[in-house]
Amino acid sequence: MPIDPYILLLLGTVGLAALLPARGTGADVASAASTVAIALLFFLYGARLSTREALDGLRHWRLHGTVLACTFLVFPLLGLAARGLVPALLSHDLYTGLLFLTVVPSTVQSSIAFTSMARGNVPAAICAGSFSSLVGIVVTPxxxxxxxxGDGGGFSTDALVKIVLQLLVPFAAGQLLRRFVGPFVTRHKKVLGYVDRGSILLVVYTAFSEGMVQGIWHRVSPARLGALLLVEALLLGVMLTLTWYGAKALRFGREDRIAIQFAGSKKSLASGLPMAGVLFGAHASLAVLPLMLFHQMQLMVCAVIAKRRARDPLPSPDGPVTGEAPSEASRAAVVTGPRPR
Structure with missing residues (x-):
């Protein structure tokens, strides 16, 4: 049951914002720095994504379509169904954050890690996570x-302009300049990873500082937080069940089902936090709280599931396990070569 160290850093950043929120000129500087950090973050996203690999991944279109449907169709429908819990269990602000969580793209790194641990289709998980992140830049807003x-500061003409300038333009620039900056980004992947995470911490500090100054945290009670955790646990359980058995009903093989389950049931903290900062402004602190909690929950639960899947019997050399449909990876491989065990 892992505790993501980055979650601890995020919580520490929230604590810093609660004790020493940015005010006045400091708030203006933090806001400007946050804007630059978000632009840099999406520029690096664009520079990392290989256009050729993304196009090659289209061969596995049925799997990727299933993951995208789970991420941007099934999740939001469940979010809308949760509206009936307001105000009995969830406050309006927390529900807005929960609804935003359901439209955020899927993860990349953790989906790959858990798929590999469970001996699933790792190349498909790589492409599915990348496609989800790419599509989410447009679809999530x-x-x-x-x-x-307009709930909680949500979407407006000003937000549309910010999305184009802070998300789409830097991402497109990263794609266009990938030929020149791609090798540098690859060589310094570890260092730039710290830049990514540092940028997100800055976004969180700015958002929670604005929330503290405006006093919006007084609207959240421990009982509401407990109810939110319960609702999110139910949401995660439903998605894990639907992705696993739904993929079986669609006649995907074991390896593909694993990739679909991990990529289709998870939400990206790295993509969601900057987007919330652009969309919600001063209300972003409450909007991202459900996402932060869900992120840690999905890591803990999926780690247990991945270890259990790793103990499943593998298909025999002559064919798949009885009752399993042939893996789509065998018909349309995304990347050739043996998969990691």
């Missing part, structure tokens, strides 16, 4: 506009 609207 549009879904937020439709489902959330």
């Amino acid at each position: 549009l879904l937020a506009a439709v489902l959330i609207g």
